[in-house]
Amino acid sequence: MVSAAILLFAAPCAALVTPGTVGTAIRPPPNREEMLVQAAAAVGRARADGVDRHTLRLFLPRGDGLSPPDESWEGGIMQLFAACSPLTRDLLRRLSTEVAGVPPSLNEQRLDVSGVDGESVWFAQSSQPEDDCVGLVQPTPDRLATIRKLCSECGARPLLMVNPQWREGDDPFDALSRKGGLLGALGNALGGKAALQKELSALGFVDVYTLSEYVCRGSRICLQLSYPLGWTALPRHFLDTS
DSSP states (O other), rough: OSSSSSSSTTTTSSOOOOGGGTTTTOOOSSSSSHHHHHHHHHHHHHTTOOOEEEEEEOOOEEEEEESSHHHHHHHHHHHHHHOOOOOOOHHHHHHHHHHHOOOOEEEEEOTTTTTTTEEEEEEEOOOOGGGGGEESOOOOGHHHHHHHHHHHHHTTEEEEEEESSSSSOOHHHHHHSSHHHHHHHHHHHHTTHHHHHHHHHHHHHHEEEEEEEETTEEEEEEEETTTTSSSEEHHHHHHOOO
């Protein structure tokens, strides 16, 4: 029986694991409220280090618990959007309130003209412009121009991407897209994300909070990244029964 989180320092990670953070791994959240608390704290720690562009991958509320945004959601991307949009709104409210001390004004703008791609952007406007926050909900790679524009407009104010619609792991097209010349261009054209990752890195985006679930030999494993503490892993059944 696993009794403590396993530190996975060898896992690829945008956050920095330092000697002072060893042994301070955060336990995966049991519910929506605790997840928002952890995500807001990770954003706060990143901002204290001068990071104002944040990527977060959250579990979504379903029933009495939290579920990864995977193929088990029968309603597809729009069902995921219905769960992710209010989650992003509440995260921005928490961040802006914590900074300014008063609730912000919150407004949502849909990005998918068709209404079926499940993309939007939330604006949290505080009494002081420097306390504003912006959050992109499930952006696709096609929104790169919008992301660039928001980065320019936000300046030093925090800009969040929540549950972006591109893969965390690599496939053959991703490997191909990292090659130079014609092969690299072909890989990017076929859906590889190397060019996208390079652009987002240049814009200053950092993975600050990630929740993922994988199956290993029949057991569900919860992986968590929380800036700057690195990765932890814990069997999901341990979380459900403890």
